[in-house]
Amino acid sequence: MVASSYGDRPKLLELLKEPVSEFQDFFLLAGRAYRNLLRRPHYWDDVFLQMDSIGVGSLVIVTLTGFFSGAVMALQMARALQTYGQVGRTGMLVSISLVRELGPVLSALMVAARNASGMASELGSMKVTEQIDAMRALGTDPVQKLVTPRLIATASMLPLLTTIADFVGMFGGWLIARFYLGIGSVQYWNSVWKILVWNDVLQGLLKPFIFANMIALVGCYYGLRTTGGTQGVGRSTTQAVVASGIMIFVLDLMLTQCFVYSAS
Amino acid sequence: MADLPVILRFDRVTVSFDGVAALEAVSFEAREGESRVIMGAAGSGKTVLLKTALGLVKPDSGKVFAFGKDLTGMREKELFEIRSRMGMLFQESALFDSLTIEENVAYPLLNQKAVHCPKREVHARVEQALEFVELAGTLAKFPSELSGGMRRRAAIARAVVTEPPLVLYDSPTAGLDPITAYTIMALLIKERDVSHTTTLMVTYRYQDGNLMAHFRYNSKQGGLEPAHNGAVQAPETVFMVLHEGRLIFEGSQDRLEASADPYVRKFVKPRN
Numbered sequence: 149m150v151a152s153s154y155g156d157r158p159k160l161l162e163l164l165k166e167p168v169s170e171f172q173d174f175f176l177l178a179g180r181a182y183r184n185l186l187r188r189p190h191y192w193d194d195v196f197l198q199m200d201s202i203g204v205g206s207l208v209i210v211t212l213t214g215f216f217s218g219a220v221m222a223l224q225m226a227r228a229l230q231t232y233g234q235v236g237r238t239g240m241l242v243s244i245s246l247v248r249e250l251g252p253v254l255s256a257l258m259v260a261a262r263n264a265s266g267m268a269s270e271l272g273s274m275k276v277t278e279q280i281d282a283m284r285a286l287g288t289d290p291v292q293k294l295v296t297p298r299l300i301a302t303a304s305m306l307p308l309l310t311t312i313a314d315f316v317g318m319f320g321g322w323l324i325a326r327f328y329l330g331i332g333s334v335q336y337w338n339s340v341w342k343i344l345v346w347n348d349v350l351q352g353l354l355k356p357f358i359f360a361n362m363i364a365l366v367g368c369y370y371g372l373r374t375t376g377g378t379q380g381v382g383r384s385t386t387q388a389v390v391a392s393g394i395m396i397f398v399l400d401l402m403l404t405q406c407f408v409y410s411a412s
Numbered sequence: 413m414a415d416l417p418v419i420l421r422f423d424r425v426t427v428s429f430d431g432v433a434a435l436e437a438v439s440f441e442a443r444e445g446e447s448r449v450i451m452g453a454a455g456s457g458k459t460v461l462l463k464t465a466l467g468l469v470k471p472d473s474g475k476v477f478a479f480g481k482d483l484t485g486m487r488e489k490e491l492f493e494i495r496s497r498m499g500m501l502f503q504e505s506a507l508f509d510s511l512t513i514e515e516n517v518a519y520p521l522l523n524q525k526a527v528h529c530p531k532r533e534v535h536a537r538v539e540q541a542l543e544f545v546e547l548a549g550t551l552a553k554f555p556s557e558l559s560g561g562m563r564r565r566a567a568i569a570r571a572v573v574t575e576p577p578l579v580l581y582d583s584p585t586a587g588l589d590p591i592t593a594y595t596i597m598a599l600l601i602k603e604r605d606v607s608h609t610t611t612l613m614v615t616y617r618y619q620d621g622n623l624m625a626h627f628r629y630n631s632k633q634g635g636l637e638p639a640h641n642g643a644v645q646a647p648e649t650v651f652m653v654l655h656e657g658r659l660i661f662e663g664s665q666d667r668l669e670a671s672a673d674p675y676v677r678k679f680v681k682p683r684n
């Protein structure tokens with residue numbers, strides 16, 4: 149008995165060692181990526197290339213997601229509001245739920261699925277084929293050349309994409325409101341605009357900005373720590389999508405809490 | 413020979429990954445102009461040795477000196493200067509997939525700060541390096557469009573385009589057919605003899621080491637010739653054998669062939 153309780157402690161420490169050191173590695177990478185924002189050389193070509201791949205590349209899926217979530221919200225909210233005879237206020241609820249939650253979260257999930265995985269697999273295959281080592285051997289810092297441009301590109305594109313998703317979602321809600329629920333266009337758009345306050349707009353932009361930082365760092369982190377050949381690349385890709393997906397919800401809860409607190 | 417300057421020195425270098433030693437107390441000195449052939453089974457630490465020489469891998473203990481400077485305590489920025497004096501051919505070529513062959517070969521010229529190459533000269537130097545490896549005409553191609561042997565040659569061009577005094581080759585002939593392997597070896601020997609570089613070559617093919625030791629490049633006829641029949645000798649070639657991270661043999665080819673160690677004997681084939 150004594151022996152086992154004595155032996156448990158090192159075992160528990162052993163179990164904790166890996167997540168702790170991974171956490172530490174992640175923040176080290178993040179620190180180096182942010183520090184490079186201020187350091188030369190800046191690889192602007194890579195930044196624009198990534199902006200194109202993340203921004204333009206995700207436009208279609210983000211637009212579709214926005215459209216359908218707006219339309220679905222209009223249907224669901226109208227049904228709920230019917231109980232109170234307030235169907236005319238559908239626009240308000242569509243607008244709030246899109247700008248505060250659905251726009252940021254769903255767009256981030258789409259970009260995580262598309263780009264965190266893309267970053268993990270691209271950097272992962274570079275790692276296992278020694279291209280990362282070659283980069284260092286040839287005088288470039290891989291974090292400066294690969295991670296920082298992806299960070300800048302995602303952080304600038306995701307808020308934009310989210311804004312587009314919000315508007316398309318409101319449009320989707322309008323289609324339902326106008327042609328299915330029989331709400332007048334003027335009434336719909338009025339209720340959409342009137343309900344929004346600065347706090348919502350700020351929330352709607354800050355959330356995607358923070359999600360984007362996390363998505364880029366998680367994608368690059370899993371990519372750069374890839375080992376074990378092509379199989380390893382597959383594993384990293386999956387891990388990056390799962391981790392960034394979960395982190396979106398965790399961060400969303402924390403951020404929402406902050407905004408609710410600051411608004412009251 | 414012993415009075416030539418030491419280019420690369422390992423002093424009881426130990427490298428381990430997750431508590432398992434990949435290199436254990438490895439010590440050696442490579443002098444200017446010398447060729448070193450490093451042999452050993454898969455996983456014996458050959459790649460790790462080359463990466464440690466470049467400062468890509470940090471030793472857990474011991475010291476690495478390159479060009480008289482201690483790499484062990486250096487930061488990445490300081491290492492860039494040292495690395496610009498070394499060329500490295502990685503095992504799977506490690507060309508950048510997203511760049512063309514021209515951009516790949518130009519990469520060290522444009523990115524190594526210590527290499528002062530004016531922008532307008534880059535193209536000419538890239539062409540010259542690709543001509544050296546007989547790959548002129550592939551400038552605009554991507555690595556994925558080339559065969560394995562051609563990729564290897566492009567990677568050699570990238571390794572030597574800055575004319576580094578020390579070149580490291582990781583398994584340059586691995587996975588190639590015998591004829592292509594021979595042309596690659598001929599290139600390495602040409603680079604060694606034309607630019608007078610110090611060479612470290614990892615290989616598991618004894619023929620490669622044999623070529624290194626006994627052949628030299630004939631610049632008039634443009635091919636290899638035996639080095640012993642003229643006044644000019646091939647540069648001194650030292651063989652090293654790694655076994656599970658330990659350096660178990662270091663010496664000339666004659667001593668290698670005379671070795672009674674069963675592990676060493678596995679790498680030695682009769683000369684032809």
Ligand SMILES: Nc1ncnc2c1ncn2[C@@H]1O[C@H](COP(=O)(O)OP(=O)(O)O)[C@@H](O)[C@H]1O
Binds near residue numbers: 429430454457458459
């Ligand atoms: N980055 C790394 N992480 C963990 N283990 C490594 C790493 N690089 C090499 N190793 C281990 O070190 C040992 C030597 O590897 P290596 O030098 O690549 O062998 P080889 O002689 O075939 O080139 C192997 O057991 C390998 O698994």
Ligand SMILES: [Mg+2]
Binds near residue numbers: 460582
């Ligand atoms: Mg190897």
